[in-house]
Amino acid sequence: MVEKGLSSKQYQVGSALEAIEFYYEKGWTDGLPVVPSTAERVEEFLEKAGKRSQDVIGEVPERGRTITAEKVAINAVMAGCLPEYMPVLIAVVEAVTEKAFNLHGSAASTMGSAQLIVVNGPIAKKLGINSGVNLFGPGFRPNATIGRALRLILMNVCGAIPGVMDKSTFGHGGKYSFCIAENEDLSPWEPFHVERGFPREESVVTVFAAQAPIQVTNFIGNTPEDILASVADTMATVGYEQAEIVVIISPEHLHHISGHGWSKRDVKRFLAEKARRSVADWKRVRKMPGAIEHGDEDRMKVVVGDAEDIDVLVGGGGAGPFSICIPLWGGGISSRSVSKLIRMKE
Amino acid sequence: MTIGTSVSRLTVLDPTVEPAQAKAAMASRLSSLNGRVLGLLDNSKHNATEILNMMSILLGHRFMLGGSLPFRKRNASVIAPRELLDEIARKCQVALVAIGD
Numbered sequence: 001m002v003e004k005g006l007s008s009k010q011y012q013v014g015s016a017l018e019a020i021e022f023y024y025e026k027g028w029t030d031g032l033p034v035v036p037s038t039a040e041r042v043e044e045f046l047e048k049a050g051k052r053s054q055d056v057i058g059e060v061p062e063r064g065r066t067i068t069a070e071k072v073a074i075n076a077v078m079a080g081c082l083p084e085y086m087p088v089l090i091a092v093v094e095a096v097t098e099k100a101f102n103l104h105g106s107a108a109s110t111m112g113s114a115q116l117i118v119v120n121g122p123i124a125k126k127l128g129i130n131s132g133v134n135l136f137g138p139g140f141r142p143n144a145t146i147g148r149a150l151r152l153i154l155m156n157v158c159g160a161i162p163g164v165m166d167k168s169t170f171g172h173g174g175k176y177s178f179c180i181a182e183n184e185d186l187s188p189w190e191p192f193h194v195e196r197g198f199p200r201e202e203s204v205v206t207v208f209a210a211q212a213p214i215q216v217t218n219f220i221g222n223t224p225e226d227i228l229a230s231v232a233d234t235m236a237t238v239g240y241e242q243a244e245i246v247v248i249i250s251p252e253h254l255h256h257i258s259g260h261g262w263s264k265r266d267v268k269r270f271l272a273e274k275a276r277r278s279v280a281d282w283k284r285v286r287k288m289p290g291a292i293e294h295g296d297e298d299r300m301k302v303v304v305g306d307a308e309d310i311d312v313l314v315g316g317g318g319a320g321p322f323s324i325c326i327p328l329w330g331g332g333i334s335s336r337s338v339s340k341l342i343r344m345k346e
Numbered sequence: 347m348t349i350g351t352s353v354s355r356l357t358v359l360d361p362t363v364e365p366a367q368a369k370a371a372m373a374s375r376l377s378s379l380n381g382r383v384l385g386l387l388d389n390s391k392h393n394a395t396e397i398l399n400m401m402s403i404l405l406g407h408r409f410m411l412g413g414s415l416p417f418r419k420r421n422a423s424v425i426a427p428r429e430l431l432d433e434i435a436r437k438c439q440v441a442l443v444a445i446g447d
Contacts, residue, residue: 006359008359008360008361009359009360010357010358010359010360011357011358011359011360012355012356012357013355013356013357013358014355014356015356016356019356019358022358023358028361028362036356036358037358037359037361038356038357038358038359039357039359042359062425063365064365064366064367064368065363065365065366066363066366067363070359071361071363074359074360074361075361078361102423102424104423104425105421105422105423105424106423108423109423152361156361156362156363157361157362157363158363159365289392330423333421334421334422334423334424335423
């Protein structure tokens with residue numbers, strides 16, 4: 001029976017196991033088994049989102065693709081989401097289809113970015129989106145499935161098929177799922193979405209076209225300068241003149257940094273100043289073209305020109321002297337991060 | 347329903363979307379480049395300019411070009427702005443586009 005308003009083609013399959021194999025045969029998975037997307041389940045997801053099946057959530061004009069609420073819901077079911085995740089996923093799709101995000105370019109590129117989803121606000125705790133231990137790892141349904149749903153949408157709706165319109169040389173694990181919450185409870189600083197201009201009590205997603213996280217290991221430092229020196233050193237392996245970069249401070253490092261009275265602004269300013277290399281060094285490692293010339297050893301090029309372009313978040317497990325640097329695709333120049341309000345069904 | 351033991355049939359929905367077909371036709375092919383102005387659209391990738399210039403020289407060996415004009419889009423990952431494409435179409439009769447990585 002065709003449920004009301006659904007327009008997607010239907011396929012009769014056998015058991016759930018046979019359905020799982022059917023999806024593999026059609027090439028509709030990310031390599032992992034998916035949940036069969038029945039009309040009844042899809043309707044449940046649409047109802048939770050307060051959307052009609054043909055509501056347009058986003059478009060990728062370069063690819064001639066329109067993403068309807070129905071297709072979001074179908075792929076969300078397949079990913080293993082719960083219906084209550086839909087408002088988050090809707091906001092995510094709205095965000096990645098903003099022109100500034102450049103989904104077409106970032107999803108096709110050999111540089112191989114994935115879409116990092118950061119959730120802020122009350123919904124993170126309500127849905128149980130992990131902001132702590134094993135932040136980028138497995139074990140948390142909303143993290144695993146919201147990020148996965150977006151990837152399935154990219155593949156099935158936007159044509160980002162590996163080797164076809166996804167030409168990533170390597171890609172990275174975030175292409176399975178790359179969704180986290182910021183640890184707002186632990187952080188003494190303004191949450192990321194508040195920095196972006198949203199009220200604290202609102203829930204917001206921010207999406208980044210992100211490369212793989214780089215872990216910064218620092219067992220020795222217990223002052224802000226000593227800890228952040230290693231973060232700056234890691235940033236200096238990325239490249240110069242980045243338009244945006246993400247840094248995630250772990251609880252253990254945060255304890256020392258904020259314990260010495262440093263604000264988020266202090267952190268950003270320190271990193272902006274210290275994350276640099278000489279022109280000679282950039283040329284030496286072929287991150288900058290041209291031969292080394294007289295004076296290049298003394299000329300410096302910073303990683304990020306404006307401290308405000310360093311996005312500082314708090315997250316990760318309570319133990320472990322590590323933090324994270326996440327470079328963005330194309331230096332954050334060709335794709336800008338986008339924040340969107342998560343609208344709950346009224 | 348227990349996975350693997352049920353005999354009921356599921357009906358599942360297609361998660362994919364076909365791209366909207368663009369309404370575009372191929373431009374008429376020129377029989378010769380003699381007297382034609384050649385547009386060279388650089389996509390901002392390294393060596394794009396060098397490759398295009400070399401192609402222009404090689405084509406110049408084979409044809410009496412009416413000239414060549416360089417153009418550049420600022421970002422390799424974003425499609426060329428309509429205004430830029432219109433300018434190329436106004437000023438040139440044929441164009442080479444660098445689309446390599």
